[in-house]
Amino acid sequence: MENFSSNNRFRSVFNHDDEDHGKDYVGFATLPNQVHRKSVKKGFDFTLMVAGESGLGKSTLVNSLFLTDLYKDRKLLNAEERITQTVEITKHTVDIEEKGVKLKLTIVDTPGFGDAVNNTECWKSVADYIDQQFEQYFRDESGLNRKNIQDNRVHCCLYFISPFGHGLRPLDVEFMKALHEKVNIVPVLAKADTLTPSEIEKKKIKMREEIELCGIKIYQFPDCDSDEDEEFKQQDLALKESIPFAVIGSNIVVEAKGKKVRGRQYPWGIVEVENAAHCDFVKLRNMLVRTHMQDLKDVTRETHYENYRAQCIQSMTRMVVKERNRNKLTRESGTDFPIPVVPGAGDSETEKLIREKDEELRRMQEMLLRIQDQMHTQKDAY
Amino acid sequence: MASSDVALLPDKGVRPLSLAGHVGFDSLPDQLVNKSIYQGFCFNILCIGETGIGKSTLMDTLFNTNFENFESSHFEPQVKLRAQTYDLQESNVRLRLTVVNTVGFGDQMNKQESYQPVVDYIDKQFESYLQEELKIKRSLHNYHDSRVHACLYFISPSGHSLKSLDLVTMKKLDSKVNIIPVIAKADTISKSELHKFKIKIMSELVSNGVQIYQFPLDDENVAKVNTTMNGHLPFAVVGSTEEVSVGNKMVKARQYPWGVVQVENENHCDFVKLREMLICVNMEDLREQTHTRHYELYRRCKLEEMGFKDTDPESKPVSLQETYEAKRQEFLVELQKREDEMRQMFVQRVKEKESELKDAERELQGRFEQLKRLHADEKAALEDKRRLLEEDQSSFSKRRAAAQLLQAQSLTANGKKDKDRKNSGFM
Numbered sequence: 001m002e003n004f005s006s007n008n009r010f011r012s013v014f015n016h017d018d019e020d021h022g023k024d025y026v027g028f029a030t031l032p033n034q035v036h037r038k039s040v041k042k043g044f045d046f047t048l049m050v051a052g053e054s055g056l057g058k059s060t061l062v063n064s065l066f067l068t069d070l071y072k073d074r075k076l077l078n079a080e081e082r083i084t085q086t087v088e089i090t091k092h093t094v095d096i097e098e099k100g101v102k103l104k105l106t107i108v109d110t111p112g113f114g115d116a117v118n119n120t121e122c123w124k125s126v127a128d129y130i131d132q133q134f135e136q137y138f139r140d141e142s143g144l145n146r147k148n149i150q151d152n153r154v155h156c157c158l159y160f161i162s163p164f165g166h167g168l169r170p171l172d173v174e175f176m177k178a179l180h181e182k183v184n185i186v187p188v189l190a191k192a193d194t195l196t197p198s199e200i201e202k203k204k205i206k207m208r209e210e211i212e213l214c215g216i217k218i219y220q221f222p223d224c225d226s227d228e229d230e231e232f233k234q235q236d237l238a239l240k241e242s243i244p245f246a247v248i249g250s251n252i253v254v255e256a257k258g259k260k261v262r263g264r265q266y267p268w269g270i271v272e273v274e275n276a277a278h279c280d281f282v283k284l285r286n287m288l289v290r291t292h293m294q295d296l297k298d299v300t301r302e303t304h305y306e307n308y309r310a311q312c313i314q315s316m317t318r319m320v321v322k323e324r325n326r327n328k329l330t331r332e333s334g335t336d337f338p339i340p341v342v343p344g345a346g347d348s349e350t351e352k353l354i355r356e357k358d359e360e361l362r363r364m365q366e367m368l369l370r371i372q373d374q375m376h377t378q379k380d381a382y
Numbered sequence: 383m384a385s386s387d388v389a390l391l392p393d394k395g396v397r398p399l400s401l402a403g404h405v406g407f408d409s410l411p412d413q414l415v416n417k418s419i420y421q422g423f424c425f426n427i428l429c430i431g432e433t434g435i436g437k438s439t440l441m442d443t444l445f446n447t448n449f450e451n452f453e454s455s456h457f458e459p460q461v462k463l464r465a466q467t468y469d470l471q472e473s474n475v476r477l478r479l480t481v482v483n484t485v486g487f488g489d490q491m492n493k494q495e496s497y498q499p500v501v502d503y504i505d506k507q508f509e510s511y512l513q514e515e516l517k518i519k520r521s522l523h524n525y526h527d528s529r530v531h532a533c534l535y536f537i538s539p540s541g542h543s544l545k546s547l548d549l550v551t552m553k554k555l556d557s558k559v560n561i562i563p564v565i566a567k568a569d570t571i572s573k574s575e576l577h578k579f580k581i582k583i584m585s586e587l588v589s590n591g592v593q594i595y596q597f598p599l600d601d602e603n604v605a606k607v608n609t610t611m612n613g614h615l616p617f618a619v620v621g622s623t624e625e626v627s628v629g630n631k632m633v634k635a636r637q638y639p640w641g642v643v644q645v646e647n648e649n650h651c652d653f654v655k656l657r658e659m660l661i662c663v664n665m666e667d668l669r670e671q672t673h674t675r676h677y678e679l680y681r682r683c684k685l686e687e688m689g690f691k692d693t694d695p696e697s698k699p700v701s702l703q704e705t706y707e708a709k710r711q712e713f714l715v716e717l718q719k720r721e722d723e724m725r726q727m728f729v730q731r732v733k734e735k736e737s738e739l740k741d742a743e744r745e746l747q748g749r750f751e752q753l754k755r756l757h758a759d760e761k762a763a764l765e766d767k768r769r770l771l772e773e774d775q776s777s778f779s780k781r782r783a784a785a786q787l788l789q790a791q792s793l794t795a796n797g798k799k800d801k802d803r804k805n806s807g808f809m
Contacts, residue, residue: 054542115546191570196637266640267647268643
């Protein structure tokens with residue numbers, strides 16, 4: 001999978017440059033080149049969340065994916081301490097660079113998820129964290145100074161499913177149902193070296209069925225265009241049928257058949273992490289880092305964030321309308337007129353102003369009524 | 383069946399003698415063995431572990447047979463236990479094996495009550511044995527012993543430590559059953575990780591005071607083997623009923639793209655150790671421990687709950703029967719007292735009701751009298767009025783009669799006058 005389509009385009013642009021120079025040549029074919037340059041200068045950022053029970057190999061996989069050691073001083077809790085453990089959210093941010101391209105990678109971890117004896121609503125703190133990041137971005141975006149907005153929104157969530165069961169568990173279903181509309185969920189079958197190839201096939205099919213049955217919307221790979229070459233289409237299809245990815249992670253380098261590879265050494269053989277016949281690690285890495293990273297960010301920005309924003313605004317205007325309706329029912333005043341919902345009313349400041357004005361109006365109406373009553377009583381008195 | 387041990391104390395009156403020849407009572411163990419072979423053996427295993435962790439597969443592999451299991455779903459609302467009994471035979475030894483599996487263990491969101499069905503099941507088996515023992519007409523030698531002799535606890539191979547649920551459950555069970563923890567699906571842990579994992583598990587069990595089953599060291603024949611095996615706990619097992627050809631043999635194994643995990647290869651996993659320890663060497667000891675330790679503990683707690691004691695306040699030994707009789711008397715007396723109390727209460731209530739009714743009656747009576755008086759008064763008043771009315775009427779009719787008479791007289795007088803006038807006019 002060394003031929004990225006974008007790379008192809010990149011090279012073909014250069015080729016054209018040499019040939020058509022001088023004819024009807026305008027020059028905007030170099031736009032992708034300019035985009036490339038600017039983006040390299042700006043640098044990229046990516047936030048990846050990993051979620052799943054303890055002991056499924058999340059940290060090892062993250063280290064294998066990005067070939068660094070993010071979890072140097074990690075303290076694991078004892079079983080006794082985990083009985084009443086609550087879910088925490090931890091963030092590790094690292095800056096990595098490759099061929100001049102800088103990536104600010106943030107890994108959000110969820111230690112304690114699913115570890116306590118009572119796990120009811122343990123996904124709540126995760127959902128709250130994601131909402132918080134959205135809210136933060138929403139506020140920043142609506143602010144006056146938007147120069148240096150930090151994008152901490154979670155772009156992708158790798159959910160680790162245990163291979164020791166028969167399929168999805170209630171905890172898995174609940175977590176994914178709670179978060180599938182907030183973040184791109186990529187389910188991953190952890191510690192896949194416990195399953196033979198036929199078992200992996202069966203489990204994947206079963207899990208895909210269960211996911212569809214429960215109505216969980218995991219991250220869908222974008223369909224490739226019909227004019228892409230056959231090889232690419234095949235790869236794309238293979239990718240879609242590998243969900244959930246059966247992965248194995250390793251931080252250790254072992255020697256297999258004379259080569260030094262990342263793997264796990266057993267008395268009966270060596271599992272190579274990067275061997276496509278052994279596990280789907282390579283597919284996952286390619287998908288996550290090499291081909292679909294930008295798409296994940298786009299879906300987060302265009303779908304999940306926009307959903308959140310729309311909901312947020314709707315609930316705010318609903319609050320305002322409800323108040324006004326309450327006013328309508330209790331007082332028959334003619335000062336009620338529907339304030340038009342301005343299309344650009346993403347401004348929380350104007351919302352606040354509107355609310356304040358409404359308050360004032362209400363207060364004035366109250367005073368008016370009181371004065372009227374007083375007049376009536378005085379009249380009766382006479 | 384484990385026989386009750388008769389402790390041979392070195393009594394002062396008993397002196398050891400030496401034999402002059404071969405008597406033949408060294409065949410006593412053989413007689414015992416023949417008897418037990420004739421009766422057949424019975425063994426009950428309880429397997430606790432998450433759904434899909436490999437309990438049924440391991441049982442199939444251990445006993446080299448197919449126990450007809452089906453996959454359970456992950457969405458059971460509560461933990462249940464499923465017991466199945468099988469009759470197995472190897473050479474001339476018959477074994478009645480009961481395998482109890484947990485269904486839905488570890489799947490619920492809230493696992494605080496997950497251990498309860500297991501504890502209830504174990505207690506129920508103890509209870510039915512106790513009931514049989516306490517019966518008047520009992521048949522213990524024919525009784526099918528359903529008490530759990532061994533509990534295999536399947537630990538998920540996370541590689542870090544025990545799960546919180548494991549700790550909580552094992553703590554609740556360690557005084558009721560012989561717990562043998564096993565690491566399931568051990569082909570996902572490398573050798574070095576396994577070593578660390580085992581140490582961590584054992585240290586966690588020790589630091590939380592969980593007593594797992596230790597293989598016995600008192601019999602010199604097996605002490606050495608048992609000691610080494612004790613050091614290998616918990617056993618890391620791999621189960622498989624499929625056969626793969628390795629070399630020129632068919633062995634039970636799991637085939638991976640990177641190699642073949644052989645179940646009976648001691649280098650690959652501890653399955654052989656588990657089979658040897660559980661079945662070949664210590665099965666009888668497990669049954670004995672269940673009977674002498676766990677069952678006795680249960681029995682003692684249960685009877686103490688009911689109020690029985692071995693010695694009364696003056697530290698004199700009290701027999702069970704006497705205590706039972708005493709309890710029974712006490713119970714009957716209490717029953718009688720309650721009956722009396724209830725009767726008294728009943729009588730009192732009746733009295734109260736009676737007096738209430740009487741009061742009500744009196745009140746009604748009073749009101750009745752009052753009403754009667756009123757009625758009489760009104761009647762009298764009415765009578766008076768009637769009389770007055772009649773008097774008025776009679777005086778009125780008298781006056782009317784008088785008035786009519788007067789009118790008639792005046793008319794005739796007038797008529798005469800008119801006649802007179804008429805007559806006078808004519809004249």
